[in-house]
Amino acid sequence: MAPSARFAAIAAPPALDELCINTLRFLAVDMVQKANSGHPGLPMGSAAMAYALWDRSLRYNPRDPHWPDRDRFILSAGHGCALLYALLHVTGFELSLEELKRFRQWGSRTPGHPEYGKTPGVEATTGPLGQGLANGVGMAIAEATLAARFNRPGHAIVDHSTYVLVSDGDLEEGISSESGSIAGHQHLGKLIVLYADNHITIEGSTELTFTEDRMARFAAFGWHVQRVEQSNDVEAVALALENARKEANRPSLIAVRTHIGFGSPHKQDTAAAHGEPLGVEEVQLTKEAMEWPVSPSFHIPEEALEHFRRAVARGSVAQVEWESRFQAFAREYPDLAAEFQRVIDSQLPNDWGAGLPTFAPTDGPMATRVASGKVIEILGTRLPEMMGGSADLGPSTHTNIDGAGDFEPGDWAGRNMHFGIRENAMGAILNGMALHRGLIPYGGTFFVFSDYMRPPMRLAAMNALPVIYIFTHDSIGMGEDGPTHQPVEQLIGLRSIPGMVVLRPADANETVAAWRVAIGRKQGPVALVLTRQGLPVLDLNLYPAIPAGVQSGGYILADSVTSGRPDIVLIATGSEVHLALEGRERLAAEGVHARVVSMPSTNLFAAQSDDYREKILPADVPILIIEAGSPVGWRSFVGPRIAVIGIDTFGSSAPGAEVMEHYGFTAENVCRQAHRVLDKNKEEAPCALESPQTMEGSF
Numbered sequence: 167m168a169p170s171a172r173f174a175a176i177a178a179p180p181a182l183d184e185l186c187i188n189t190l191r192f193l194a195v196d197m198v199q200k201a202n203s204g205h206p207g208l209p210m211g212s213a214a215m216a217y218a219l220w221d222r223s224l225r226y227n228p229r230d231p232h233w234p235d236r237d238r239f240i241l242s243a244g245h246g247c248a249l250l251y252a253l254l255h256v257t258g259f260e261l262s263l264e265e266l267k268r269f270r271q272w273g274s275r276t277p278g279h280p281e282y283g284k285t286p287g288v289e290a291t292t293g294p295l296g297q298g299l300a301n302g303v304g305m306a307i308a309e310a311t312l313a314a315r316f317n318r319p320g321h322a323i324v325d326h327s328t329y330v331l332v333s334d335g336d337l338e339e340g341i342s343s344e345s346g347s348i349a350g351h352q353h354l355g356k357l358i359v360l361y362a363d364n365h366i367t368i369e370g371s372t373e374l375t376f377t378e379d380r381m382a383r384f385a386a387f388g389w390h391v392q393r394v395e396q397s398n399d400v401e402a403v404a405l406a407l408e409n410a411r412k413e414a415n416r417p418s419l420i421a422v423r424t425h426i427g428f429g430s431p432h433k434q435d436t437a438a439a440h441g442e443p444l445g446v447e448e449v450q451l452t453k454e455a456m457e458w459p460v461s462p463s464f465h466i467p468e469e470a471l472e473h474f475r476r477a478v479a480r481g482s483v484a485q486v487e488w489e490s491r492f493q494a495f496a497r498e499y500p501d502l503a504a505e506f507q508r509v510i511d512s513q514l515p516n517d518w519g520a521g522l523p524t525f526a527p528t529d530g531p532m533a534t535r536v537a538s539g540k541v542i543e544i545l546g547t548r549l550p551e552m553m554g555g556s557a558d559l560g561p562s563t564h565t566n567i568d569g570a571g572d573f574e575p576g577d578w579a580g581r582n583m584h585f586g587i588r589e590n591a592m593g594a595i596l597n598g599m600a601l602h603r604g605l606i607p608y609g610g611t612f613f614v615f616s617d618y619m620r621p622p623m624r625l626a627a628m629n630a631l632p633v634i635y636i637f638t639h640d641s642i643g644m645g646e647d648g649p650t651h652q653p654v655e656q657l658i659g660l661r662s663i664p665g666m667v668v669l670r671p672a673d674a675n676e677t678v679a680a681w682r683v684a685i686g687r688k689q690g691p692v693a694l695v696l697t698r699q700g701l702p703v704l705d706l707n708l709y710p711a712i713p714a715g716v717q718s719g720g721y722i723l724a725d726s727v728t729s730g731r732p733d734i735v736l737i738a739t740g741s742e743v744h745l746a747l748e749g750r751e752r753l754a755a756e757g758v759h760a761r762v763v764s765m766p767s768t769n770l771f772a773a774q775s776d777d778y779r780e781k782i783l784p785a786d787v788p789i790l791i792i793e794a795g796s797p798v799g800w801r802s803f804v805g806p807r808i809a810v811i812g813i814d815t816f817g818s819s820a821p822g823a824e825v826m827e828h829y830g831f832t833a834e835n836v837c838r839q840a841h842r843v844l845d846k847n848k849e850e851a852p853c854a855l856e857s858p859q860t861m862e863g864s865f
């Protein structure tokens with residue numbers, strides 16, 4: 167079939183609609199061409215269905231992108247962002263035509279994939295395929311729970327939909343099944359997903375890799391599914407959207423048979439349209455074929471702009487109407503209205519930290535996961551916006567809020583979530599909940615399985631989202647389950663994510679302080695890394711520096727017995743702090759004066775002033791670091807004066823205390839290594855590795 171015949175066979179929409187759709191198409195084509203980089207195919211193919219959504223369904227106000235009861239739109243197929251930027255510009259968001267012309271350029275508001283916080287109207291950073299869909303599930307969960315909590319008869323102040331546009335890649339990714347399953351199970355009827363079913367991915371046809379019946383798959387998850395054969399049939403897409411909105415009990419998938427690169431004589435329906443500019447010649451041919459002016463580029467017909475810009479008045483009416491409803495609600499329920507405003511603005515109540523426990527040595531030994539559970543129970547009553555759970559490990563992660571009920575179909579007011587064994591989706595759902603606002607989301611699993619949720623954790627950090635992770639079974643000290651369950655490289659892995667704060671508290675009291683940091687941090691995620699095994703409780707009378715010290719990331723827990731300069735500093739984190747304290751005692755008996763620095767968070771410590779860090783770690787004092795994790799992360803502190811007792815293998819299956827001992831985590835070894843560091847510093851010559859677990863500071 168000749169290329170022109172191929173697209174001529176696809177129905178054309180009425181004239182004004184077609185003009186608007188082609189405006190979107192060619193803005194995207196010109197953006198990619200001018201940048202000489204980007205993805206024109208998806209915007210060209212999906213412009214009509216996106217137009218149907220933005221013109222006929224989506225409730226938004228370009229002049230106030232943050233209005234709380236707006237519908238949310240997520241472009242999960244973030245590579246198609248030229249389409250989103252075109253929509254934002256023409257509908258009147260604060261995104262100028264100049265910005266479209268600076269697509270993918272340094273400092274522009276039109277980066278290569280949508281970035282939350284950079285472009286008004288972008289609801290989520292997307293690009294890693296599948297994440298946006300799961301973010302949408304999280305947003306729909308947030309809407310459902312806030313509606314259950316705040317709406318009153320005759321006062322539906324939380325009442326909006328979440329729309330997501332996905333591509334083949336989004337649905338191929340496993341997270342689409344994880345999150346699709348949760349959404350279906352939870353009956354999230356206000357989640358509506360448009361699927362650009364264009365049969366093409368980067369390597370060619372979806373026949374290569376993706377042949378299951380996607381509709382049947384989502385139907386099996388409990389979704390309402392519809393199909394639109396003609397992607398340019400705006401009315402058919404609009405009708406499908408209307409049907410989806412009427413479906414209150416099931417999330418909706420609308421598969422629209424789109425054509426990648428629609429209109430391009432030589433590239434439509436081919437992988438060549440996916441991720442590179444059409445090329446000057448093909449742009450010209452496409453514009454000619456679609457009867458569009460070849461120049462100037464970035465052409466926006468007046469009638470199209472006028473039509474699109476009606477969104478401003480429409481959005482303003484919708485928002486004003488909501489505001490008057492909200493005022494009526496506030497008159498009848500002033501406290502509830504104030505509470506709604508508080509959580510939407512992410513404000514904490516003044517006394518949120520009151521009543522948090524302090525622990526005494528007689529409470530121990532206590533695992534830090536247990537201490538964390540006790541804190542969650544108290545915080546959960548003080549902060550009704552706290553909502554979370556675990557990936558089927560609740561009894562182990564101690565993440566339940568007693569008495570807060572389960573979030574489940576029919577009781578969306580419940581705050582304990584059961585994510586099932588779906589870590590990747592859990593992470594992305596937490597992101598969606600945080601992006602929505604109104605909640606403090608948290609999620610727990612074993613630390614080793616944080617690997618399964620790395621992609622959304624990275625995005626949480628990138629988007630500065632206040633998400634809290636509760637990771638238990640934090641080291642080889644967890645014991646019998648063996649190397650598959652013993653985290654080694656996870657600490658350094660998470661610490662290396664820019665903007666992530668990792669806290670590994672040493673005992674129950676440091677755990678309370680760590681939770682204070684986590685709740686107080688409004689910009690960016692926090693990972694609490696907690697033990698399975700019981701630990702002694704540090705006496706706050708003996709160690710009064712704990713609460714403030716944890717906030718600083720690292721602090722002097724116990725100084726050398728002489729008040730002067732210590733001979734050596736022992737830095738330890740989490741459970742190893744107790745080894746350091748014991749080592750300090752033994753060294754003192756041998757005449758060596760050691761200072762113990764507890765460093766629950768290297769991220770927070772690194773952010774302190776030079777003066778503070780120098781006070782804690784004087785430049786000329788040798789250091790021994792003790793941490794049951796990969797030693798690699800301590801490189802930033804290395805110099806000839808330090809050594810690390812760490813672990814650079816995968817651990818072993820045995821009772822935890824034995825495993826720790828075998829890998830050198832004993833007070834005895836702390837003393838031995840301390841002497842070696844001291845000797846080495848005297849000699850000023852590097853000494854050889856004594857055991858695979860002890861790294862020298864000369865790498």
Ligand SMILES: Cc1ncc(C[n+]2csc(CCOP(=O)(O)OP(=O)(O)O)c2C)c(N)n1
Nearest residue numbers: 208293294295333334335336366367368440
């Ligand atoms: C997790 C992840 N893996 C790989 C990629 C790289 N990538 C970008 S788009 C794409 C697939 C393109 O196919 P499709 O999703 O159908 O988009 P379309 O071709 O319709 O634009 C891939 C593999 C990515 N963005 N995210």
